[in-house]
Amino acid sequence: MNGARHAPEAERTDFLAVLAKVCLVTFLTSLGIVVLYPLLWMALNGFKTNAEIFGNPFALPSGFGVANYISAWNQGIRNYIATSVIVTVGSAICTVLISAWTAYGLTRSKLPGKPFFVGIVLGGLMLSPTVAVIPLVRMMQDLGLYNTYWALIILYTAFRIPFTTFLIRAYMLGLPRDLDEAAIMDGASERQIFWKVTLPLCKPILVSCVILHVLFAWNEYLFAMIFTSGADLQTLPVGLTSIMAKHGTNYAVVFAAMTLSALPIVITFFAAQRFFIRGLAEGIGK
Amino acid sequence: MADLSLRNIRKAYADFEVLHGIDLEISSGEFIVFVGPSGCGKSTLLRSIAGLETITSGDLIIDNERMNAVAPSKRGISMVFQSYALYPHMTVFENMAFGLRIAGTPKSEIDERVRRAAEILQLDKYLHRQPKALSGGQRQRVAIGRAIVRNPRVFLFDEPLSNLDAALRVGTRIEIAKLKRSMPDTTMIYVTHDQVEAMTLADRIVVFNDGRIEQVGTPTDLYRKPANLFVAQFIGSPAMNILKGKVVERSKTSARCLLDCGVSFETEVEPGRLSQGEAISVGIRPEDVELHDGTATDLAFTGSIDLVEHLGEVQILYLDLPDIREKFLMKAGGQSTFERMQGICFTVRRQNLHIFDSSGNAVRGER
Numbered sequence: 070m071n072g073a074r075h076a077p078e079a080e081r082t083d084f085l086a087v088l089a090k091v092c093l094v095t096f097l098t099s100l101g102i103v104v105l106y107p108l109l110w111m112a113l114n115g116f117k118t119n120a121e122i123f124g125n126p127f128a129l130p131s132g133f134g135v136a137n138y139i140s141a142w143n144q145g146i147r148n149y150i151a152t153s154v155i156v157t158v159g160s161a162i163c164t165v166l167i168s169a170w171t172a173y174g175l176t177r178s179k180l181p182g183k184p185f186f187v188g189i190v191l192g193g194l195m196l197s198p199t200v201a202v203i204p205l206v207r208m209m210q211d212l213g214l215y216n217t218y219w220a221l222i223i224l225y226t227a228f229r230i231p232f233t234t235f236l237i238r239a240y241m242l243g244l245p246r247d248l249d250e251a252a253i254m255d256g257a258s259e260r261q262i263f264w265k266v267t268l269p270l271c272k273p274i275l276v277s278c279v280i281l282h283v284l285f286a287w288n289e290y291l292f293a294m295i296f297t298s299g300a301d302l303q304t305l306p307v308g309l310t311s312i313m314a315k316h317g318t319n320y321a322v323v324f325a326a327m328t329l330s331a332l333p334i335v336i337t338f339f340a341a342q343r344f345f346i347r348g349l350a351e352g353i354g355k
Numbered sequence: 356m357a358d359l360s361l362r363n364i365r366k367a368y369a370d371f372e373v374l375h376g377i378d379l380e381i382s383s384g385e386f387i388v389f390v391g392p393s394g395c396g397k398s399t400l401l402r403s404i405a406g407l408e409t410i411t412s413g414d415l416i417i418d419n420e421r422m423n424a425v426a427p428s429k430r431g432i433s434m435v436f437q438s439y440a441l442y443p444h445m446t447v448f449e450n451m452a453f454g455l456r457i458a459g460t461p462k463s464e465i466d467e468r469v470r471r472a473a474e475i476l477q478l479d480k481y482l483h484r485q486p487k488a489l490s491g492g493q494r495q496r497v498a499i500g501r502a503i504v505r506n507p508r509v510f511l512f513d514e515p516l517s518n519l520d521a522a523l524r525v526g527t528r529i530e531i532a533k534l535k536r537s538m539p540d541t542t543m544i545y546v547t548h549d550q551v552e553a554m555t556l557a558d559r560i561v562v563f564n565d566g567r568i569e570q571v572g573t574p575t576d577l578y579r580k581p582a583n584l585f586v587a588q589f590i591g592s593p594a595m596n597i598l599k600g601k602v603v604e605r606s607k608t609s610a611r612c613l614l615d616c617g618v619s620f621e622t623e624v625e626p627g628r629l630s631q632g633e634a635i636s637v638g639i640r641p642e643d644v645e646l647h648d649g650t651a652t653d654l655a656f657t658g659s660i661d662l663v664e665h666l667g668e669v670q671i672l673y674l675d676l677p678d679i680r681e682k683f684l685m686k687a688g689g690q691s692t693f694e695r696m697q698g699i700c701f702t703v704r705r706q707n708l709h710i711f712d713s714s715g716n717a718v719r720g721e722r
Contacts (some may be wrong), residue, residue, distance in 0.1 A: 247440035250407050251501075255454030256428030265453075269444045 090294065094133040108331065115141075115325035116285050122320050141312070141326035147298055149308030150333070155218050156195065156304055157286040157292075161223035161279050168233035168278065176241040177249060187238075193231030198224075202295060209296060214245070221304070225286045233278045240274035241267065260353040276344035280337065287334050357418050357431065357508035357542050358383050359404070364413035366399055375401050376413070377617075381542060385537050388553040389546045390589070391563030401511055401546050405434050407622055417509065428454070433502030434511040437518065439494045441501075447473075448482040449499045465534040472500040475537070476530075492523045499534065510538075512545040516552060524549075550592055554578070562586050584715040587638045593684045595638040595670060595709065605631040610635070612710070616676040620654050622710060628718050635677045635718075638709035641671065644685035649700045654708075658683060660697045665689070674699060 114122055115137050116130035174180065175187050205224065209215040214223070244267065252262045268275070293304040303311065312326050338345070359381040366374040381387050389397040392574045402408040403416060407722060415422045422430050441450050448469055454467045461718030473479045476496040486494055495515060515531070516524045521524035532555070535543055547553055553560050554574040562577065562585070564571040569589075570582040581595075588594045600614035610629050613619040614637060629635065649656070658674035661682060668689045671683040685701060687693065710718045 071515075161468045245438060245440070247436045247438045248442060251434075251436060251440035251442070252453070253407065254405065254427050254432070254434050255501075256426075257453075261457060266442060274443075 104155055108335075111324050111331075112328045115321060115328045117321055119321055122324075137321045137325035141322050141329055144316070144322070144326075145308055145312060146326050146329050148301055148307075150330070151303045152218070152297075152302060152308075153287055153304040153330075154333075156225065159218065159222040160229070161282045162287050163222060163226040164229045164233050164282050165237075165275055165278050168230050169237050169268060169275065170172060170263065171230070171234045172237035172241050173267055175238055177259075177262075177267075189325060190234050192230055193228075194235065196228070196231075198228055198291060202291070206295060216297055216299065216302055218302070221286075221292060223297065224292050225282075225289065229282055229285060233282065235282075236278055236281075237271060237274055240271055244270055273344050273347045276341050278306055280341055280345045283337055284334065341351045358416075359509060359542055359544075359594050360414070360416040361400075361404075362414040362416065364400065364403065364415065364615040365411045366396070366403055366408060366442075367708045372411075372687075373566050374403070374411075377568060379561060379568065379571065382542070383542055384540050386545065386556055386558045388557035388560045389544065389563060390548060390550065390553045392589070393548065395563040396566040397546050397561075397563045398513055401513055401544060403433075404509070404544065405432055405511055406430055407434075419648040427454060428458075432511060433505050433507035433509075434513065435495075435498045435502050435515045439486070439498040439518070441494055441497055443486055446483050446485055447478060447489070447497050447500075450486065450497055451504050454501065454505050466630065468504045468506075469500075472503040475503070476500045487697045488686035491519050492527055495519065495527055496530070499531075503534075507541065510541055512543065512547075514547055514548070515545075516547070528552055528555065550590060554590075560590075562589060564589075581638070581709060581718070582637055582717055584638070584711050587709055587711070587717075591640055593641050593686075595640050596683050598637045598639065598679065598683075600635050600637060600674075602629050602633045602635060604629055616656065616679050618654060618656055620705070620708070622705070622708070622718075624718060626713055629666075629712055634713045636711040636715070638685075638711065640707065640709075641684040641686045643703055643707035644701050645703065646687065646699065646701050654702050654705065656683075656701050656703075658699055658701075660693055660695055660699060663693050670701070 100134065110127070113130055114126070115201060116133050116135075117137075121128070121130060175183065175190065180186060206215070211221045215218045248266055248270070249262055252266045257265065288302075288306060289304070292308040293307045297303050300308070300311065308327060309323075309330055313323055315320050361377050361379040361381075363371060364374055364377040377400060389401065391397045399408060403410050406422075406425065410423050417430060417432075421489055442453065443487050445453065451469045452465045455468065461467075469482070470479065473482055476499060478493065478496055478500055481493060481497075481663060482491060486497065489497065495518075498515070504703060512531070516527055528551075531545075535541075535556070545552070545556060557574055559571060560574055560577050561571045564585050568585045570577060572580070577590045581590060584597065595697060598614045599615060600612050602610045603613045603619070604611035605624075607626065608623055610620055611619060611621045612625045612635055649655075656676065658676040660672050661675050662673040664671040664673075666689070668693065670687045670689055670691070670693065672693060674685060676683050693699075712718050
């Protein structure tokens with residue numbers, strides 16, 4: 070009797086749960102399509118001819134010839150990718166190492182007035198790159214670094230240290246102090262504790278920071294445009310605009326170039342996605 | 356082999372002093388247990404000995420060498436942490452070898468020492484596992500192994516069993532006792548708040564309260580001859596019953612005391628101790644209480660049962676005594692049957708009374 074009375078109620082709850090799930094899945098699928106479809110469309114158009122692009126922009130290409138991709142590769146993309154890789158890898162290593170060491174100092178040292186130093190480092194988050202452009206140009210010219218890889222590596226490192234330190238510091242605050250003390254009892258110096266104990270334990274957040282930095286440095290446009298000139302030192306975003314200016318009418322090559330420029334970053338993200346999510350969840354969640 | 360001497364050790368954080376002048380002599384090969392309630396300073400003292408806390412003033416002497424300013428790793432001390440503090444990214448072997456590698460010990464010697472320690476602790480099968488793949492007891496053994504491989508002069512344990520479940524705790528406690536037997540020359544200092552660990556492991560127990568040592572002695576001494584009310588109530592489970600009273604008559608060698616529950620008794624007292632009218636406290640351990648049929652004349656108490664706790668082999672009776680607000684606890688055999696509100700008569704042998712003066716210090720009249 071009791072069971073019969075409860076049955077319609079249970080059915081209604083089940084129906085609502087299924088409906089909510091269907092809505093959620095539909096929403097997420099739509100969101101996925103909105104994000105992924107333009108990328109797919111861009112990659113597919115790289116296989117078409119100009120006529121196909123204008124004739125039927127949303128159709129599949131008639132063939133999957135890689136001529137446009139080869140052409141884009143030979144028209145400078147190769148150099149732009151090489152420059153982007155050098156600048157991104159260089160600045161990522163510098164940023165993460167300096168930030169990790171800073172975060173270690175801010176979380177582990179008995180520095181007097183530590184909150185003040187934390188404030189100074191994290192205050193860098195407020196600094197707008199645009200405001201500092203003119204003095205930075207003068208500085209780089211005076212130092213002889215203008216139009217070199219170093220200009221971009223130094224700038225990317227300097228402007229990303231506050232945010233990266235903020236993430237790593239949050240993660241390090243959650244690491245047990247007992248491990249440091251055990252290492253002290255084992256005779257390890259501060260340097261050895263940092264390299265052999267703390268840094269390996271920070272792997273998830275370090276990977277997250279590297280990915281975030283790569284996303285930033287790979288796509289950064291303002292500094293790359295201002296501090297470099299000449300095709301051999303331009304990064305991908307600046308190079309792509311040059312290609313678009315040069316081959317404004319050959320959209321197929323432009324699409325192929327854009328696809329090639331996006332590819333490394335997409336591969337990097339998917340390869341390290343597991344660490345990325347774990348690092349951010351553990352770091353920021355505290 | 357290491358004699359350890361603490362001389363007037365003080366530790367303060369800014370203006371807040373947590374250790375108020377600790378004096379203690381520990382002989383080589385002794386197993387010393389620090390006990391006390393939370394926040395009494397026992398762990399702070401242990402960490403000060405280890406070098407993880409700086410000593411504000413006083414001297415820490417190990418084998419006639421002042422160690423206050425010596426780096427923790429150079430003191431010849433190993434420490435086992437409450438949380439094990441194993442490096443999670445290293446294997447058991449690497450955890451145990453870490454200190455030796457830092458010290459630049461040759462690889463072959465590291466290998467030999469780690470394997471020997473692993474054999475003693477039955478960890479040989481797990482050397483290539485990471486700590487996350489081990490049980491709590493195994494992790495604790497790795498932490499002990501990491502301390503053993505360094506051949507320390509002094510072994511420090513900071514509540515090493517508190518993260519283990521009850522059954523594992525007993526097993527590991529026995530392991531530690533065996534370990535001590537196998538290292539007779541190594542001085543061991545063990546911090547715990549578990550009395551059973553303290554009583555079973557220690558050569559001597561040091562009872563701490565509020566940053567001071569209340570009493571140092573063998574487990575039996577502390578149990579049978581507590582120096583003051585704090586030790587009397589801290590050692591023993593359930594805690595000692597304390598009955599208030601006063602001295603009603605004082606002669607040259609004895610004092611007649613009247614307890615608030617109406618029982619009076621006479622006790623021998625040294626000259627100069629206890630004055631007429633002085634408030635006293637009398638301690639009676641629950642296990643020293645003896646039931647009687649109402650015919651006893653000396654130290655005959657009466658009360659009624661408020662609660663009975665059955666613990667299997669014993670029962671703990673919570674009694675209401677006349678004019679006493681606190682419950683009086685007694686232990687009785689597991690076979691007898693007791694009921695709530697049942698009237699009960701009991702007595703205590705004179706030599707099992709612990710008498711404390713108005714400032715809480717023991718008066719050893721009967722001892």
